[in-house]
Amino acid sequence: MMKQIALYGKGGIGKSTTSANLSAALSEQGCDILQIGCDPKRDSTRMLMHGRLIPTVMDLVRERGDRSLTLNEVVYEGYHGVRCVEAGGPEPGVGCAGRGIIATFQILEKLGALHADVVVYDVLGDVVCGGFAMPMREGYAEEVYLVTSGELMSLYAANNICKAISRLSSRARSRCRLAGVICNAKNLPREEELVSEFAEKIGSTMIQFIPRDQVVQNAELNKRTVVEYAPASRQAEVYRSLARQILNNRRLDIPIPLEMDDLEALAYGYLRE
Amino acid sequence: MPECINPLWPCALTGAAACLAGFRDVGVIIHGSSGCYFYPATVLHAPLHCTCLNEEDIIFGTEQALLRTVEALEGRYERLAVLCTCVPTITGEDFGKVLKGRDILVMESPGFIGEYEAGYKAAAQLLGLKEDSSSGKVNVDGLSLMDPFSRGDGIEVERMLSLAGIRVGARFFAGDLSISSPIAPFTVTTNPDLASGIGRLLGSLFGLPGIPGVLKEIDRSVGVEGERLETEIRDAEERISAACDKYLRRFEPPDVALFGQFSRMAALAEMLDEYLDATILGIGSRNPPGPSPYRSFQAREISSVETMFSEEIPELVLGSSFEQSLSPESAFVGVTPPLRGEVRLHSRPMAGIQGSLAFMESVLNACINRQKG
Amino acid sequence: MIWKHWPMDISGNEGCTLTGALSVTTEVANSITLIHGPAGCAHHNVSLLQAVHLARDRISMPRIRSTDLKEEEIIFGGENALEEAIRETTRMGPDLICVLSTCVTGTIGDDVGGVCGGDWGIPVLALENAGFLGGGFYSGSLQALISLAGLCNPAAGNGTVNLIGEKSLEYEVEEQYLETKRLLALMGVGVNIRFVRHTSLPEIRRMGEASLNVLRDPGISALGSHLQARLSIPYLDSFPVGMEGTLRFLEKAGDYLDLDSSRAIKTERTHQRKILSKFSQLKGKRIRLDPSLLAPNDREGAFELLDALDMALDPQGFRVPVPDPFPVGTSGLLRLLHRWRRFAHA
8 A cells, every 4th residue: 555654844954864764764675665855945855866956847847838747757766766756946035836836746646656655755844835735635645754853943843734734634534644753863962852752742752763973964975865875874774763663653643733832841841951 | 704705896906907007108017817817908998918927937936927028018108017916916026126127117916905996096106196286287087997987977077177168187097198198286086986196186076966066176276167067067957857856746766776886876876865855775885885874885795785685676776787687677777887788889977967967867767667667 | 928909708718717617617507606716806707707698698697606815814824714615605505516716725725625525515626727827718617527527427328418518608509509409309319418508416417327428619529538438428529510510410429329310411401402592692702711710620611601602712702700619500500691691791
């Protein structure tokens, strides 16, 4: 059965690194993977593509002036056979990136591109307008993973995404649920405990703690995922563990978003101690 | 109420387009999709232009589409005006950079911001027309390309003013205005709800009872040779009185419901009350209603009209084709656009002396025809 | 592209996709169409549709609801307004609600399909491409027809015919329908449903019972193929056009329905000859028309008449109208010949 998962989190939190390493690890575990970058920044799949910025669906549409694309033009095979797609979008300050995501999904549907053992959607997490909630709509991702560090702003963004999930899950046919929280650490004191408590407070669980490690930078400088660049490293094992967790995960929750005050109190409590 | 059924009045975009299309040398560009262009072009019967945005433009930004259209039109008009529809307003692009160095008016006129009058007024104010205080002329205001009576109103007011020895300044916004036209310091209107705000307003010539007062105002400002007009007004009043009196000898006066822009409907209601002793059931106003001795409410969608008709079916309905189709048993006089399904060729006024006569004539004929069954 | 001419043809590609979709959805009896967007979009279309209806003596006004979005909903999302509007609308007891999204809700990214997919007790169709930038009248109407087709199921054929995609804004729509119906009746074939023209939801659900679909024109062949795949009903790609075309129509319909069409064709051919004989004054006339402006079907229909009446093309000749779409069947030709004769008199 096809599994569709979406990774949401604040910009700059390491979603793309996590997604790419997750896709690489899942692929090594024998799954057929499709990773779709949903961020006008278009670099979600770059490490999987060994540094290459693949043409985005929106760029192709713009160059052509129509939507007669083929599968080969939008899907690129990267590390270990992981298939990569980038939605793309406008330059900052113009146009409407959210509509770009919607248009990309329509094109992928038409091309029949959305099939794999696991489809990984890597989504800009500050859900700013309806278009960025597209991957959570009916027929797409049923499991949403929040990627966050222990920083307040990162938790704040994750909490906002909970609001979107809980709103969507009130619909009769919506199957979109929160599947877990991934802590991508910034090396803050007691960060693992903080994120773990946050996860429980919103009615979910932290499924993986990813420590901060220099090897991530080194892999990136070599335009590789950690899983490929340093397969024997501890960090690579963390990503493989994440992949196993996600494959075996059966927990799907309707999250209870925290009030702003509660969220601040939670973060403040860890800061003080 | 968060929703409505069959909205009866156009949005701000159409209002802004109606104002700017009233200039013969302003090129109006609707910055939006073709659907937003089609309707104003149809109801205004004016040459508008459109950037015809498609989905790709929205995603990547609409600057190029705008630039293309602007370049294609340059040199054809004195001035270009860009009206932004809902979508480019939402995506919030700044067109200052792409239009830099060009003297182009850019205006946000999204439909979600309000109705026709709001867009019309905003566009009129955007123009920044300069008044020439030394001119002894008087501008005519309230004309609009959407109004089927506008051509007739323009002609009638001009006739009345020239009869009084007054020269006409600019006509807002009837299609013949130039962006460089001299603007007189005084203005009379044919439709107070479409107020350009340009020139000191001396009053409304819509509705016979109010006209003598306005003539006095004009006299105070620029001087009037009023005798011939005064005679004509007295004559018109006598003819209306005689016709109404004759009607009342056989029939009871009608119960009337009026639908349209508020100030005009209030003036028509006053005439029907005064000359025909009609009972005014209510004024369903397209725009927010002002104070009035008559029952007034906003009727911008069909259910408010239906609610009124469900209380009591009026014997006479004044309004648009929408009201006409909702009350097939009532006598009907079309006073508000759209007026569909009838042929109109001559420039029939509703303002001024002739306009009041034409209106009362239509009312009496409609009532008499209904009495005949 | 810049448009500077008017009036334009709203039934062509110039119109808004919303108008196209509405020309279909407002034809479903006891259904309500809800436009999710600012009130202006709804007003435009109410006004245009009413104008078209009045031109055809249809007094009743189409009822179109609008979610009447204002700036607040645009900033904070319009899904709640849509949900509330659907809830209100279901209270009015329709069989079906069609929700059309607009440029505005498409841009802010409201999940119209998600909201419509709720448990409303009646079908609530989301037509999400409707109104979105680009496309045009045709794509809007085609999309609406395809969505509505989702409401019916395959069934055994009963020998009748569905008429697919009549242009409800066409001035002569009823005449074209009656002529096609008359021709089918020559072979004893009845019309199952009109998809969609004054058609109720229960009728639409019975669409699968027909044995043949007749499309209004080849422009909607995609819909014909879609219905063939879904309901296993073959299709003829056009209403009958032209003299020979009308006879061919009978023959092809007969083939699909496994009927002997020879008698019907003979009757119709005699009828056509009788009509032509009434217009003998047109014989030998020189007329003016520009073939490059005509669609292939229309050109064939026009040239056939020229040949039949020994008329010749001549740039100095009488100018005659060749309507687009070309009138349907033999009765359509009769009306056209009257118009041509009037021009020849003039």
